Amino acid sequence: MTAYIIRRLLHLIPVLIGMTLITFSIVHLIPGNPAQTILGEAATQEAVKNLEESMGLNEPYIKQYGIYVTDLLKGDLGTSLRTKAAITKEIWPHIAATFELTFFAMLFAIFIGVNAGIISAWKQNSWFDFLAMLFALVGVSIPVFWLALMEQWVFAQELGWFPAYGRENSRDPIAAITQFYVLDALIHLDFPRVFTILKHLLLPSIALGTIPMAIIARMTRSSMLEVMQSDYIRTVRAKGGGQFLVIYKHALKNATIPVLTVIGLQTGVLLGGAILTETIFSWPGIGRYVFEAINYRDYPVIQSGILVIAFLFVMINLIVDILYTYIDPRIKY
Amino acid sequence: MSAEKNNKQGQQLPLTNPATLDSHIDEDDIEETSPWKDTCKHLQKNRFAITGFLIILFFVLFGLLAPLLTSYSYQGQDLANRLQPPSSEHWFGTDDVGRDIFTRIAYGARVSLQVGFFAVTGALVFGTLLGMIAGYFGRWIDTIISRIFDILLAFPSILLAIAVVAILGASLQNALIAIAIINIPIFGRIVRSKVISLREEEFIMAARAQGMKNGRIIFHHILPNSAAPIIVQATLGFGTAILDAAALGFLGLGAQPPTPEWGAMLAGSRDFIQLAPWTLIFPGISIMLVVLGFNLIGDGLRDALDPKMKN
Amino acid sequence: ACSGDGGADPSASEEGNEAGNEEGTSEQKGSNAAGDQVLVYARGGDSVSLDFASISDGESSRVTKNIFESLLDYDKESFEVVPGLSHDWEVSDDGLSYTFFLEEDVTFHDGTPFNAEAVKINFERWADPKHKYAFTDQGYAYPLYGTMFGGYKGDDTHNIKEINVINDYEIEFVLKAPQGPFLQNMAMHYFAMTSPAALEKYGPDIGENPVGTGPFKFVSWSKNDQIILEKFADYRKEGLPKLDQVIFEVIPENSARLIALRSGEVDIIDGINPDDAAGIESEEGLELYVRGENNVGFLGMNVEKEPLNDKLVRQAINYAVDTEAIVEALYADYATTAINLIPPNYFGYNEEIKAYGHDVERAQELLAEAGYDNGFELDLWVMPVSRPYMPDPETVAEIVQSNLEEVGITTNIVREEWAPYLEKTGKGEHELYLLGWSGSNGDPDYFFDSLLHGDSIGGENRSFYKNNEVDELIDQAGAEIDQGQRAELYKQVQAILHEEAPGVNIVHSTPLAAAKSEVKNFIPHPSTSDPLEEVEIATE
Amino acid sequence: MTKPLLEVKGLKKYFEIRGGVFGRKTGEIKAVDDVSFTVREGEILGIVGESGCGKSTTGKSILRLIEPSAGEVTFAGRKITHLDSEELRKLRKDMQIIFQDPYASLNPRHTVEKIIGEPLLVHGTISAEERKKRVKELLKVVGLSSYHASRYPHQFSGGQRQRIGIARALANHPQLIICDEPVSALDVSVQSQILNLMQKLREEFQLTYVFIAHDLSVVKHISDRVGVMYLGGLMELADKDKLYEGPKHPYTQALLSAVPTPDPDDVRERIILKGDVPSPANPPTGCVFHTRCPQAMDICKTVKPAFEEVEDNHFVACHLFIM
Amino acid sequence: MLEVILELQDLHTHFFTDKGEIPAVDGVSLSVHKGEVVGIVGESGCGKSVTSLSVMQLIPSPPGKIVSGKIKFKGEEIVSASNKRMKQIRGNEIAMIFQEPMTSLDPLFTIGNQIMEGIQLHEKISKQDARNRAMALLRLVGIPRANEIVDSYPHQLSGGMRQRVMIAMSMACNPDLLIADEPTTALDVTIQAQILDLMRQLNKEKQTAILLITHDLGIVAEICDRVVVMYAGQVIEEGTTREILKYPNHPYTKGLIRSLPTMNKKEQRLYSIPGTVPKPKMGRVGCRFAPRCDLAFERCFQETPPLFELGKIRKSRCFLNEQTEGGRAENDKTTAGS
């Protein structure tokens, strides 16, 4: 299995190289001039030119790419043109924020999705099944940003049950250690704060998690149904196993494999979808960070941000792949 | 005696007699269908799929008949009547420059359906082509194309779309291109894996054994048999393309005013959520319904075309 | 410095500021907080950097305004120059030498004493790109210094000839030529004093570690989220500031920001959709604040492009665009329709000029006269961000588009992200464009010289408008010290510009802010950088 | 004796097991390992063996549907293994294949007419009209009706589909047909129909078959000579009667004795082999059968026995006979 | 005669599909006695598997349903038995193994785990004991290195090994009846011989009755005491193995046997039954085999023949038996033997 993991890691290398190539070229293809961006609205052409030179922007692409990759390997993501701050430092809280949000969105999606899928499969063709699947179909059709706005309107504005923005109560900010606020609050043993943070997480998580939830529910159902028709389930029944054993021991474990794949892929969708949710819920996450950088042509940030998101996505799928090996003894190649 | 007769019959090799050779076909057992008719029949039985079809039909007609359904123009401003709530005059109310939202949604249906159509067509053509090439020829071509797919798929799609739009400039057309691009690897992979599994099928090997050329095998044998997942993905892709276009529109990277694209409408009205919720509710529901429609059809098609297909 | 959740001040009760419907845990939390006087100020975007002179965006100076001080300051409600770190100043008769008398016993937040040497270091840092604190290699640049003082060290046009430290608390600025708005400029908060020790200590990280002499000192900054400032106990003004902590919170969505105010999660919000104003005004417990007029939003025209190079066409567009309707529809009552480039409350405003008015027929006549009876097509560039002078540029564009359609001009709306928008319009890729200008020193020069002077082409003059007569008048006014004289000259400029019509002046808005009623002494400044030193929160 | 139509010499097919990042070869499956035989014109050569022993791979490699790794195949005097793809394509007219799975070997989206007509089309010698006529003729030859031409494969039963497959193979008057288990997916009662049909066709059209199957009785019934394969190699090859009556190789003996016969009076002593067939990815050294052979000797573990003619027309690969 | 373990009486199992009702099992009656090996033979689709699954009540439902008829297990009628009772019976009193050893084991659990599961479902037994039992069972079915295999996963075993594991699993609770649905079809001849050998041995040692489903008459000859021949959802002939194979009565059985290429026969051409097995369909009248039968006469198409009793345990569903009740069998012997 370690061999498998190592091979899987090695497999990543070309993908990672490709990713750096793409992020690098995106930045060089995006029209606009970083030097101008730095100098702002009132700079002269000459000043722009000087700055370009000092930034090495007039070097050949190959050389620039080389520098980019070497820096990356050193863990240096460069400096934001706009804020002049080191991106490595600036990006971490954003990643943490997005990660926390994505995590809870996924938690929500998995918890509801998997259970709804199981019950649907168990009670196939019942009214629950019908409603759950209709709901799931609607769920995959809702625009994330619209759902977020509607939630904000109903639950924050009209009902006032949940906060409309941010990761926590702004009056009383947490002394962040890991930047994962729930974790931080737990470290501080500050349970009321955990509650507050979770309350802030709820609406955006639901907005973000709805589509994956629906997809997971459908996937779980169909893969459960398929598994339940398989020969080995018939074997379990022939041994005298009841529905519960069949569903929760055998079917669920077997159905998990395709569901896991979906979860891995959907996490990527979540990371992308976060751009919208984060803006609406004022979530200081990576999506907003990158989107703003695009707006301001903050090239190093665009480059690093996109790369980091893609990297996270790849890593999550790697984890999923590794999880397979725990679930499925057949994987060994 | 009968037993003797039986015996004789056995030795009188029935082979020479074509009538006996004509293996008995119980005509009742035969379904008088072609694979496509079969699919249609299946679809007709699927209530979800029919609902989806009706929804899409509704929006197609809604878009096509827009000029007949409303006397307003989708860009005709009426600043005196901004943010009017729904009324008999303005069924869905008016937006912040006094345009009739019902009218804009009707014309927006055209936009969304077109976006879906062109984005999916683009992705389908290129994705299928690349997937086909990768799957059929294999070896290094496959390695290269698959790696590119891998890499493209490593980026969350909306992010990639944003980057593409940032490169090309914000417009509906560019958003469409971006959406097509992000969908290429999705189609490509489906086609590739289908082709690879088909390539191992005996009827493809049989085609080669007949001495057919690659082109013929690809277009007459592999392509028609890969159609099912492609069609399903295309239908579902229609929905996601509309969603993505709306998201880009919402971020200001898609359709530009006064194009009545639903996502852009939402973006323009987001400040009025408390003041004039109808400016958000109707476009949002429209997006949802159209996408739902395509998903319902796609689901139905999936069941009808290939019940075993997943993902 | 540690963030504010540790050292609680148990004496304070927190009823007052927690009036909102926050959940039950607020009590517990309140006791953890630094004190009762915590103000949360919500805005739409984050600061870019807290090194004020190297950036020019409002969200940065909104914060730095409360950390730093300049030699001079503006009045609370206007751009009238009042003492800042210098309690007095002298101008030589020829207008070439300014001597500032500095406040004594002032220290920076890090304990470094404030003195003339510090002033000199700061100015030299901005003026000299090779200065050791200029950090040009790290991408630092000081564009506003260049704009306001004619360039940088070594440039011919650089107007500050020398800076002489007379003694610890006296400093003399010697100019090459008289400069009308010099004092006005010195009061801009871009030219505020950073601790030289901090420059040494933090180097290029100074943008994230501001150390000034202002009422609040910097505590922490989580990007895109919040900036926390706390009371500077040794602030030079006795009894100030009144707040213990100020938290600048980023909430990008207008609607979410308002919800946050309503639910009591924040105390002050900026950037209010004018349509919401009426609701806020009538709402119990909320207060609406209107900033002074200090900006212009306009429809610019690239006069180098056909057919915009034709004055008649430009005038026709002026007749075609229904500025009044735009203002009425999109600004509620919180703006005036613009006639001239500068707001009516500026000195030198030419009241004799009458608005073009909305006149479709006249517009069509003019177009016909110019030979464009059949209409033509133009690109209309619209900025992607909302600005104080134009909270909803897209809708303005849509109205302009439909106005122009009426007279036969078809427009395609072009959208670019903010940075390329500025860059490309600066290069003249556009035809029509929406933009605006906010004053930052209350001087007309800042409008005319930046926006329509021929020398500003390639910079802020995105109309590519060059008129020697106008240029001369602007230069003259810039070098004149007598305000009456200057006003006359600016009036002439406005008359010419009105006739020449290099753009359609649409609006002077009065941006809105809102706060909870408990917030006292909040006076929004026209520059949008609000001093918060006197703000306090009523506890009962 | 007639002249050889097909000569297979030292045929090998190793499937590469690829792994790692750059798809390096990490191992190989020796699906066919050094197989040689000849097929004479007009005869039926049966090949039997257990599942996975490389029968199909041999068949497909002969036709170069799978590119062989080594060896030489001569068909009617032409070295197939040296032809370029266009020549090979043309030659395919003369050599055909019928597959095991009547469900998978017909394109489900084509009508019977198209399926049978397509080989005629691609070798394009006759007009569209003639083609139609010929398709009907072919249908009749295999015992289907001409009105079946417009139907789709899924409308037929397995036996009928197999007939369609046969008709397709016959379309261009081939000389050689490789039959890859054409009846093993069929029911007993249908199996005999197809076997009979194949025999009839052979007589009618002077065909030569290489008949692959795992059912010993089927092979015995139809073949003139029979080869027994085990783990990628031929173990024994002889005339049918010689092989069935006097099997020499211990594997053949065991195989024959293991086949259950529907004769309650047939009480033979069964040789029940121990253990499983080894994996072709990791075949035993020496004689591949030594791990299960009841008569294994020391030499069997190390030395691979050659496939030699120990009697007239009786080839065996076993140390018991070479010494 | 020994105690009857299983008795099916006029069993009808139908599938209710989009294409209408399919009578997959259309009135099957048969019985299995203690310690006996009974074979069910018949071509693909004739309802063998559905019959056996009906006994276990494991027919996928919907669409399948036992429409009428009785299944008596050791005298107890189990069609109407409760779910709970069926769970007790399955695996404990009746065990079943399936055709596909490759897919019949859950790939995600170890062999041991799956065998233990069956034991623990029916007995209160500690984990350790169950594990020991599992290993003993593995040894019983001739698996070497049982203590290693017990912890391996199905994919690590070959097809033959897996089928042994299935048999071990089915023997876990010493069932009275083992239903084996084509247990060797997916296996190679040499392995098939191993498995049949094992089953025969278990039958002898444990006196477990076996209901063996197959389409291979050779296997029947090898191991069955008695045979039931099915055609299109019905039993058409029944008798001892020897009788059926040597002296078949029903034209279908005759044809079937004659159409087999065998090692001993030397014929140029095989006999072949024309046509194909019909798909089951509701409302079919007449003998199911009539359309393919050389001897069919008018009546065969109009009436469904009953199962004629030709002896104590000999039955045949052919009208030809009506004319010459007694002497029939005699006659047959001579003709077929010649």
Ligand SMILES: Nc1ncnc2c1ncn2[C@@H]1O[C@H](COP(=O)(O)OP(=O)(O)OP(=O)(O)O)[C@@H](O)[C@H]1O
């Ligand atoms: N494309 C392939 N790639 C890798 N291995 C293969 C491939 N095709 C066949 N093999 C392997 O080669 C060996 C021989 O396969 P082949 O299909 O020739 O066997 P066979 O004798 O025809 O078996 P069967 O009776 O099951 O059809 C098997 O072990 C199989 O797994």
Ligand SMILES: Nc1ncnc2c1ncn2[C@@H]1O[C@H](COP(=O)(O)OP(=O)(O)OP(=O)(O)O)[C@@H](O)[C@H]1O
């Ligand atoms: N799930 C099902 N739905 C509909 N019809 C079914 C289903 N299962 C079986 N049948 C029908 O029942 C009939 C009998 O099937 P069964 O599986 O018992 O045949 P069999 O004799 O076991 O054949 P084989 O030898 O192929 O296993 C078939 O004609 C089939 O069409």
Ligand SMILES: [Mg+2]
């Ligand atoms: Mg094969």
Ligand SMILES: [Mg+2]
């Ligand atoms: Mg079966």
